[in-house]
Amino acid sequence: MERLKNLVRSQQFSRELLEHLFLLANKIRENPGNYRDVLSDKIMAVLFYEPSTRTKLSFESAMLKLGGNVIGTENAKEFSSAAKGESLEDSIRVVSAYCDVIVLRHNETGASELASQVAGVPVINAGDGRGQHPTQALLDVYTIQRELSTVDGRRIAVVGDLANGRTVRSLAYLCSKFNNISFTFVSPPNLKIGDDIKEHLIEHNVSFTEESDLNKVLPRADVIYMTRIQKERMTAEDYNASKGLYVIDESNLVLIRKDARIMHPLPHVEEINLPISVETTDARVAYFRQAENGLYVRMALLHHLLGEK
Amino acid sequence: MERLKNLVRSQQFSRELLEHLFLLANKIRENPGNYRDVLSDKIMAVLFYEPSTRTKLSFESAMLKLGGNVIGTENAKEFSSAAKGESLEDSIRVVSAYCDVIVLRHNETGASELASQVAGVPVINAGDGRGQHPTQALLDVYTIQRELSTVDGRRIAVVGDLANGRTVRSLAYLCSKFNNISFTFVSPPNLKIGDDIKEHLIEHNVSFTEESDLNKVLPRADVIYMTRIQKERMTAEDYNASKGLYVIDESNLVLIRKDARIMHPLPHVEEINLPISVETTDARVAYFRQAENGLYVRMALLHHLLGEK
Amino acid sequence: MERLKNLVRSQQFSRELLEHLFLLANKIRENPGNYRDVLSDKIMAVLFYEPSTRTKLSFESAMLKLGGNVIGTENAKEFSSAAKGESLEDSIRVVSAYCDVIVLRHNETGASELASQVAGVPVINAGDGRGQHPTQALLDVYTIQRELSTVDGRRIAVVGDLANGRTVRSLAYLCSKFNNISFTFVSPPNLKIGDDIKEHLIEHNVSFTEESDLNKVLPRADVIYMTRIQKERMTAEDYNASKGLYVIDESNLVLIRKDARIMHPLPHVEEINLPISVETTDARVAYFRQAENGLYVRMALLHHLLGEK
Numbered sequence: 008m009e010r011l012k013n014l015v016r017s018q019q020f021s022r023e024l025l026e027h028l029f030l031l032a033n034k035i036r037e038n039p040g041n042y043r044d045v046l047s048d049k050i051m052a053v054l055f056y057e058p059s060t061r062t063k064l065s066f067e068s069a070m071l072k073l074g075g076n077v078i079g080t081e082n083a084k085e086f087s088s089a090a091k092g093e094s095l096e097d098s099i100r101v102v103s104a105y106c107d108v109i110v111l112r113h114n115e116t117g118a119s120e121l122a123s124q125v126a127g128v129p130v131i132n133a134g135d136g137r138g139q140h141p142t143q144a145l146l147d148v149y150t151i152q153r154e155l156s157t158v159d160g161r162r163i164a165v166v167g168d169l170a171n172g173r174t175v176r177s178l179a180y181l182c183s184k185f186n187n188i189s190f191t192f193v194s195p196p197n198l199k200i201g202d203d204i205k206e207h208l209i210e211h212n213v214s215f216t217e218e219s220d221l222n223k224v225l226p227r228a229d230v231i232y233m234t235r236i237q238k239e240r241m242t243a244e245d246y247n248a249s250k251g252l253y254v255i256d257e258s259n260l261v262l263i264r265k266d267a268r269i270m271h272p273l274p275h276v277e278e279i280n281l282p283i284s285v286e287t288t289d290a291r292v293a294y295f296r297q298a299e300n301g302l303y304v305r306m307a308l309l310h311h312l313l314g315e316k
Numbered sequence: 317m318e319r320l321k322n323l324v325r326s327q328q329f330s331r332e333l334l335e336h337l338f339l340l341a342n343k344i345r346e347n348p349g350n351y352r353d354v355l356s357d358k359i360m361a362v363l364f365y366e367p368s369t370r371t372k373l374s375f376e377s378a379m380l381k382l383g384g385n386v387i388g389t390e391n392a393k394e395f396s397s398a399a400k401g402e403s404l405e406d407s408i409r410v411v412s413a414y415c416d417v418i419v420l421r422h423n424e425t426g427a428s429e430l431a432s433q434v435a436g437v438p439v440i441n442a443g444d445g446r447g448q449h450p451t452q453a454l455l456d457v458y459t460i461q462r463e464l465s466t467v468d469g470r471r472i473a474v475v476g477d478l479a480n481g482r483t484v485r486s487l488a489y490l491c492s493k494f495n496n497i498s499f500t501f502v503s504p505p506n507l508k509i510g511d512d513i514k515e516h517l518i519e520h521n522v523s524f525t526e527e528s529d530l531n532k533v534l535p536r537a538d539v540i541y542m543t544r545i546q547k548e549r550m551t552a553e554d555y556n557a558s559k560g561l562y563v564i565d566e567s568n569l570v571l572i573r574k575d576a577r578i579m580h581p582l583p584h585v586e587e588i589n590l591p592i593s594v595e596t597t598d599a600r601v602a603y604f605r606q607a608e609n610g611l612y613v614r615m616a617l618l619h620h621l622l623g624e625k
Numbered sequence: 626m627e628r629l630k631n632l633v634r635s636q637q638f639s640r641e642l643l644e645h646l647f648l649l650a651n652k653i654r655e656n657p658g659n660y661r662d663v664l665s666d667k668i669m670a671v672l673f674y675e676p677s678t679r680t681k682l683s684f685e686s687a688m689l690k691l692g693g694n695v696i697g698t699e700n701a702k703e704f705s706s707a708a709k710g711e712s713l714e715d716s717i718r719v720v721s722a723y724c725d726v727i728v729l730r731h732n733e734t735g736a737s738e739l740a741s742q743v744a745g746v747p748v749i750n751a752g753d754g755r756g757q758h759p760t761q762a763l764l765d766v767y768t769i770q771r772e773l774s775t776v777d778g779r780r781i782a783v784v785g786d787l788a789n790g791r792t793v794r795s796l797a798y799l800c801s802k803f804n805n806i807s808f809t810f811v812s813p814p815n816l817k818i819g820d821d822i823k824e825h826l827i828e829h830n831v832s833f834t835e836e837s838d839l840n841k842v843l844p845r846a847d848v849i850y851m852t853r854i855q856k857e858r859m860t861a862e863d864y865n866a867s868k869g870l871y872v873i874d875e876s877n878l879v880l881i882r883k884d885a886r887i888m889h890p891l892p893h894v895e896e897i898n899l900p901i902s903v904e905t906t907d908a909r910v911a912y913f914r915q916a917e918n919g920l921y922v923r924m925a926l927l928h929h930l931l932g933e934k
Contacts, residue, residue: 043357048661050690052682058394059394060391060392061407061410061411063389064387064411064414064415065414067387067414068359068387068414068415071359071385072359078686078689078695079682080678080681080682081390081391081699082678082699083678085676085678091857091894092894093891093892093893096901097892097893098679100913101679101913101916102679104920105685105686106686125901235400239400273402273406273410274400274402274407275406276400276402283405283434295409295410295413298409298413299413352666367700367703369698369700369701370716370719370720372698373670373720374723376696377696377723377724380694390698390699544709548709582715582719583709583715584711584715604719607718608722611722611723
């Protein structure tokens with residue numbers, strides 16, 4: 008198994024490496040004390056060119072729980088402000104000198120790829136525009152394995168904004184490493200999944216269909232992966248045409264199999280409309296456990312990139 | 317004595333618990349080395365929905381001095397931005413998975429109460445709109461005890477914006493745990509203390525009066541607690557009507573008893589107008605020591621919530 | 626040798642102290658493990674009233690690598706916001722209680738001087754408006770020594786915006802501690818070096834000339850110190866008159882001596898226009914090593930101010 012030097016794209020993961028990281032995540036979870044100091048002389052720099060508090064806090068917590076330290080900014084745009092105008096490559100080369108790993112969130116697709124070419128330290132892509140978000144995909148697949156024992160053979164319904172979500176792109180790439188996965192894509196007409204992803208799935212023999220009736224899909228799915236309509240990446244017209252079209256609420260929750268799971272990368276808004284009492288007691292609601300899983304796969308990834316013998 | 321699980325309101329403190337925390341604060345102050353590692357495997361998340369640099373730095377320093385770690389954001393509003401629109405409860409549930417305690421500053425009254433109901437970890441209210449700011453009250457009362465030996469029996473003049481200040485609300489609630497406190501409230505006509513606080517004081521047999529002449533009040537008070545007119549929470553008209561009405565300066569400093577203390581939650585603006593030479597030599601000026609006391613009561617509180625045997 | 630209590634101005638460094646700090650920086654670089662815990666019970670507060678991500682990250686990394694902890698804000702302007710209006714002195718007095726050293730970046734000249742007068746802990750000036758930036762000068766001179774073995778006798782061409790750059794001011798002050806330095810200043814007519822700096826150099830017997838033809842200067846210089854035209858500190862007219870006037874690119878790189886060095890405080894924009902392949906292989910390109918040197922001199926400085934026996 009080859010050790011990763013960076014994490015830029017979901018395609019970098021081999022099946023073997025995924026299973027290694029999931030096993031490592033489980034070990035860390037069970038015996039956190041064994042890992043408390045493994046990165047004690049390491050520094051992680053968190054460079055966020057757009058806000059993503061949840062992702063930032065999750066990475067920071069992961070690093071600290073391994074004994075490491077964190078520097079960073081929520082304000083990285085200042086590097087490239089009109090006034091100063093430094094290139095991303097130069098910013099990365101300078102910051103490389105101050106840390107052992109860079110976690111980069113950027114508004115432009117390809118930013119992490121560019122950064123990884125000039126950085127003297129590993130770069131982790133924490134989301135690049137409409138591009139990818141590979142640690143989100145990692146925690147998604149880890150969650151499926153943890154909740155349902157296996158990923159192979161699962162029928163996954165992916166619902167919502169499939170045009171703008173890098174989450175969906177990264178998830179599709181990662182699932183193609185497993186056997187007999189089948190996807191059903193359910194999205195408003197104006198937010199359908201891109202051709203590049205379909206081609207990737209065809210090339211890797213992953214079967215998929217597109218459906219418009221969510222309630223028809225629910226009884227067949229092992230995983231219902233809901234996503235948010237990304238208002239901030241579309242026109243008001245497009246938003247109004249798609250908002251509220253696909254919702255999980257108490258009326259269609261009954262259609263979902265008892266052993267299925269509802270996932271969501273969070274934050275969710277109206278596309279999931281369940282009372283707190285259901286969210287906290289119904290085992291099918293997996294999205295808060297999914298968010299917690301993010302901590303452990305990020306710990307595993309950081310340990311793998313920086314310390315693992 | 318019951319251990320606190322959260323700190324949302326000043327009313328949660330019993331007299332016994334207050335004395336326990338003040339004693340603990342003193343012990344930590346005298347022997348910081350004994351407490352350097354007590355929270356070494358703990359993470360505090362600092363979620364600020366509105367800026368309060370002073371409070372943030374004080375909590376962070378407290379946590380680090382106990383060996384703990386800190387994650388956080390000054391940018392928590394991003395969670396609930398128009399674009400993403402996540403509920404506070406969901407944000408708190410997710411962040412709970414990444415930390416051992418949440419320090420929450422929010423612009424809406426009741427936010428900490430709500431957060432504490434869903435969080436899987438203790439929540440500390442670091443100010444919620446016009447609601448409360450219980451660690452401020454804690455450090456205020458600790459300061460009175462430290463400066464004047466006892467809190468019982470003290471005559472406390474509270475001066476300034478009594479309508480908008482959560483500081484005053486929390487202080488009044490906390491003082492009602494002590495015996496024979498008497499308050500004198502001095503405020504511009506448009507910024508008088510609210511009826512809810514008066515009712516609380518009456519119910520708890522705390523005597524109080526309202527006065528309009530500050531100079532008449534000064535010679536009788538043990539503590540003169542000044543507050544800032546909160547320009548940002550009122551109309552320009554209201555601000556201009558009250559700004560500069562009640563000021564401590566060299567002309568009325570002479571009216572204050574030698575063994576009295578001038579307190580202020582800081583920042584102060586024109587309501588205290590003393591030269592630096594007086595501020596640094598006159599023992600009655602207690603507000604910088606008061607700010608420092610905040611560090612020790614917050615250390616005591618964090619230790620109590622998270623580690624204390 | 627007198628130990629520094631603060632670092633506000635480059636003039637505070639004696640030659641002896643400079644050599645001590647450079648030696649210490651080298652020792653730390655060679656044996657970082659020996660210094661991993663020297664500041665383990667210390668807290669550094671980073672107060673930035675204007676953004677400077679690079680400087681902030683460099684100081685934070687330096688403190689963490691010495692075992693210390695960091696609190697801080699990129700948002701320090703909030704202290705002095707119109708709504709709250711606290712004086713800098715009061716902010717500093719309060720923050721002093723929470724930390725062991727303050728790193729201050731401020732938009733107003735003289736801010737660090739003022740802060741150092743009231744702080745109960747050491748203050749490090751990390752840039753004050755058009756004033757100074759003494760740790761930048763420290764890393765600049767350390768870089769000259771490291772790259773060229775000696776600072777004495779060097780011919781230094783300083784190019785670009787010499788009117789607005791605090792970097793140039795601090796560098797000139799620091800170089801006057803060495804022997805037989807000669808400066809050549811090359812700047813657009815509207816951005817010439819200030820009379821105060823010239824007077825300082827005359828007073829300290831440092832020779833200097835002003836030139837308008839960069840290409841005539843290049844073959845004679847040991848160090849070509851390029852600076853950015855600071856768009857944000859001038860009118861659009863002034864910017865357009867000076868932008869692009871002095872540039873290092875492949876056409877004039879050949880004029881630079883093989884053993885000379887190109888330095889820059891970074892970020893650079895169009896004033897350096899070299900392909901990445903040249904930047905990474907041509908030994909004369911020193912500016913990324915210069916940025917890395919900043920880490921080690923800041924470690925040396927923090928250790929000197931806080932811990933060194």
